[in-house]
Amino acid sequence: MPQDTRPRPEATSELVESVFHPAAWSQVVLYLRLTERQAEVARGLLLGEKEFTIADRLGISVHTVHNHRRRLYAKRDAHDYASGIRRLLSAALAVVEKGGIASRKITERQVDGCREEDEGTIGSA
Numbered sequence: 263m264p265q266d267t268r269p270r271p272e273a274t275s276e277l278v279e280s281v282f283h284p285a286a287w288s289q290v291v292l293y294l295r296l297t298e299r300q301a302e303v304a305r306g307l308l309l310g311e312k313e314f315t316i317a318d319r320l321g322i323s324v325h326t327v328h329n330h331r332r333r334l335y336a337k338r339d340a341h342d343y344a345s346g347i348r349r350l351l352s353a354a355l356a357v358v359e360k361g362g363i364a365s366r367k368i369t370e371r372q373v374d375g376c377r378e379e380d381e382g383t384i385g386s387a
Contacts, residue, residue: 281354290354303330304350
């Protein structure tokens with residue numbers, strides 16, 4: 263019988279939570295080179311919020327949220343919702359795992375190392 267290689271739900275949950283740790287999230291924003299608004303929209307999208315919910319929470323129009331989402335996806339070379347979310351989350355997790363951000367600050371050199379690896383792997387996914 264083949265062994266189940268899927269990640270345990272609790273392990274996945276811990277990884278996602280580590281991305282939103284305040285120190286980690288600031289480094290993810292730096293790595294992805296997001297504006298403040300793009301970071302707020304990205305966080306909402308990664309948490310599974312709908313565009314109208316994000317717009318209401320941020321006090322902006324749904325059209326503005328849509329534009330931010332479109333620019334986020336362009337930064338990750340994604341063309342649809344599923345690949346956009348997957349690439350945003352993959353990049354964020356790469357920063358957290360590479361830099362051990364949850365326990366210490368990541369250096370600019372480590373961030374650049376993540377970018378180089380990300381451009382070679384995630385961009386080709």
